[in-house]
Amino acid sequence: MKASLMSLGSKSSLMTFEAMKKYFDEVENIDIKGVEVVLSSKKLSVLYNGKTLQKSDCMYAKGSFRYAPLLRSITTAFYNSTYMPIKPNTFTIGHDKLLTHLALQHYNIPMPETYVISSINAAKKILKQVQFPIILKFPQGTQGKGVMFGDSFASASSMLDTIESLKQPFLIQEYVETDGSDIRAIVVGDNVVAAMKRKAVIGEKRANIHAGAKGEAIVLDTFSRKIAVNTAKSIGAEICAVDILESVKGPEVIEANLSPGLQGIIEVTKIDVVDKIAKYLYEKAKHFSEKGKSSETSKIFEDLGVSKAGKSAEQQIVSNLDFRSDRILLPKLITNLSKFDEQDEVVIKASKGKVMVEKL
Structure with a gap:
């Protein structure tokens, strides 16, 4: 199988590229700066160094927020024919x-209270209502850049005056006291493959490794792992980093990172994160290319001692309906076969004598 890694060529990306070569027959290392997208009424074309970019079995595309529109365009062009762990619209989100x-709010994932402000005047009114300290941040930015700490009304007002001159939108967010620490979790599929606690240096509120923070390997509890995985699902990413604060109310998510640095967490945890990513990409790409052939459905039926009728991946069972109050409760077998998750969005179609549920 052939894979492509599209990135800005960071050390983490090069490490991932080398790991992918252990699993795929061929891996192309693509510099996103050399990619262009051509749109017309009839087709969407992607060029790399002036030549048509060939389709691969797997495309792992990532980069900074500055390349979000380009990344979305590129992945849209290949989305139906190539496995990719990050959906096109995820780059925007x-x-x-x-x-x-x-x-996060749509999927009921805990997070600090956040205000979206339309003007400086509105922001200063908010400052009169909130408890200090607070966090002010720009919607875009990585490695903790664009995040400001206001410990009083006066300091926050001064920051707002500076923000006004920049003519940029911004957020006001509740400050969660954690003694300058946070948790970074690397999500790959349905698992957290590595996690560390980051402690900010003295005088610094950002717990980013790039800002000088120190890391410590940890094992997340079940609830925190679930929150991290659900955060990734909420934005449509199978691979990403999730940053969590340990508040008195429980874990709260502050950010998801589609292109996280991996050297720090690998060094701290001694876990070969890039190998886990590469292996996951290979297995998912293989499953994607073999879609329509034998699938997990066969194994589920074999484990349950139920014979499979026909070669179709769609299965049928005969059963009486179980009503709980005035609602239908489906058999556990159907839940296992469908692989639905509580965070999935579905379309439900119903008519007399028929109900159909499909994942969006």
Whole structure:
């Protein structure tokens, strides 16, 4: 199988590229700066160094927020024919803190209270209502850049005056006291493959490794792992980093990162994160290319001692309906076969004598 890694060529990306070569027959290392997208009424074309970019079995595309529109365009062109762990619209959501928080809110994922402000005057009114300290941040930015700490009304007002001159949208967010620490979890599929606690240096509120923070390997509890995985699902990413604060109310998500640095967490945890990513990409790409052939459905039926009728991946069982109050409760077998998750969005179609549920 052939894979492509599209990135800005960071050390983490090069490490991932080398790991992918252990699993795929061929891996192309693509510099996103050399990619262009041509749109017309009839087709969407992607060029790399002036030549048509060939389709691969797997495309792992990532980069900074500055390349979000380009990444979305590129992945849209290949989405139906190539396995990719990050959906096209995820680049728009994941690289914008406001859109990320909207996704978190939609999926009921705990997060600090956040205000979206339309003007400086409105912001100063908010300052009169909130408890200090607070966090002010720009919707876009990585490695903790664009995040400001206001410990009083006066300091926050001064920051707002500076922000006004920049003519940029911004967020006001509740400050969660954690003694300058946070948790970074790397999500791959349905698992957290590595996690560390980051402690900010003295005088610094950002717990980013790039800002000098120190890391310590940890094992997340079940609830925190679930929150991290659900955060990734909420923005449409199978691979990403999730940053969590340990508040008195429990874990709260502050950010998801589609292109996280991996050297720090690998060094701290001694876990070969890039190998886990590469292996996951290979297995998912293989499953994607073999879709329509034998699938997990066969194994489920074999484990349950139920014979499979025909070669179709769609299965049928004969059963009486179980009503709980005035609602239908489906058999556990159907839940296992469908692989639905509580965070999935579905379309439900119903008519007399028939109900159909499909994942969006």
